[in-house]
Amino acid sequence: MKELALHLLDLVENSAKAGASCISVAVHEDLGSDVLSFSVKDDGCGMDAEFLERVRDPFTTSKPKVTGLGIPFLCQAAEQAGGFVDIASVVDKGTTVHAVWKHSHWDRAPLGQMAETVTAFFAMPCRIVFDHRIVDQTGAAVWQLELDSHDFGGTPLDAGTLAALKEFLDVQYQEGRKWVNQ
Amino acid sequence: MQLKELAQELDLVEVVAPPDSTIEVSGGYVSDLLSDVMGRAAPNCIWVTGQSHPNVVAVAVLTDIAGIIIANGIMPDPDTIKKAKQQGVGLYSTTAAAYTVVGQLFRLGVGGCAS
Numbered sequence: 001m002k003e004l005a006l007h008l009l010d011l012v013e014n015s016a017k018a019g020a021s022c023i024s025v026a027v028h029e030d031l032g033s034d035v036l037s038f039s040v041k042d043d044g045c046g047m048d049a050e051f052l053e054r055v056r057d058p059f060t061t062s063k064p065k066v067t068g069l070g071i072p073f074l075c076q077a078a079e080q081a082g083g084f085v086d087i088a089s090v091v092d093k094g095t096t097v098h099a100v101w102k103h104s105h106w107d108r109a110p111l112g113q114m115a116e117t118v119t120a121f122f123a124m125p126c127r128i129v130f131d132h133r134i135v136d137q138t139g140a141a142v143w144q145l146e147l148d149s150h151d152f153g154g155t156p157l158d159a160g161t162l163a164a165l166k167e168f169l170d171v172q173y174q175e176g177r178k179w180v181n182q
Numbered sequence: 183m184q185l186k187e188l189a190q191e192l193d194l195v196e197v198v199a200p201p202d203s204t205i206e207v208s209g210g211y212v213s214d215l216l217s218d219v220m221g222r223a224a225p226n227c228i229w230v231t232g233q234s235h236p237n238v239v240a241v242a243v244l245t246d247i248a249g250i251i252i253a254n255g256i257m258p259d260p261d262t263i264k265k266a267k268q269q270g271v272g273l274y275s276t277t278a279a280a281y282t283v284v285g286q287l288f289r290l291g292v293g294g295c296a297s
Contacts, residue, residue: 058237069244
């Protein structure tokens with residue numbers, strides 16, 4: 001996938017499909033330690049140990065033949081850019097996926113269309129808690145975006161609110177991307 | 183052109199033999215972006231890539247690709263070789279650059295096959 005935002009959307013869609021009632025999404029960019037990370041935590045149906053072991057394998061997903069390549073592609077994207085993916089899951093409790101990249105790695109795909117992607121999260125029928133922060137070389141938090149669907153009166157948001165949110169995010173991300181190279 | 187003729191002409195190293203090397207190659211595609219290959223490569227084509235991850239085999243199976251050429255002297259990961267054997271996907275490697283491989287294929291009459 002060309003953009004990391006598509007991987008993030010895929011993770012959040014997985015959580016929604018797992019029947020989550022609340023999904024916490026964190027994007028952290030730490031330019032001092034040169035790390036970009038995604039963390040997606042849900043309270044969905046979770047995976048058992050056996051499935052968890054197979055989830056990175058492109059040939060053993062829940063569907064016939066091959067499909068559900070989201071996690072294998074994410075692993076590849078992270079590993080080819082000095083990173084890794086950690087997945088923790090408990091049946092009936094939920095799943096946490098943590099993906100890490102070396103921020104400055106040449107083969108790290110750009111973050112991409114975050115405003116669209118984050119707007120799409122809030123069109124989902126569960127509570128979304130979103131946090132994106134950028135920490136500069138000196139360790140100072142220079143930009144942060146915190147959104148909780150509870151503050152909008154719950155999800156899914158209506159079309160008008162979603163459009164307003166998209167506009168807000170466009171402005172925020174235009175500001176935020178000034179702190180990083182892309 | 184048949185897969186085996188093509189492998190011979192390009193002097194490819196056959197890492198994993200295809201189940202049927204007499205298969206007629208429909209055309210060629212070159213890309214390192216797997217989602218792009220899934221969306222655009224045509225069935226029975228030969229795919230030239232610099233990627234060596236096991237995911238390439240999954241993409242080849244999904245897209246019914248006749249064979250994978252891993253170019254630029256990159257060796258496929260051991261797990262990629264294992265998956266290709268399990269799934270019956272022809273896997274070749276070459277020290278030639280992807281650009282050169284594509285040029286040779288074109289000269290042999292294997293055209294582009296983007297769908």
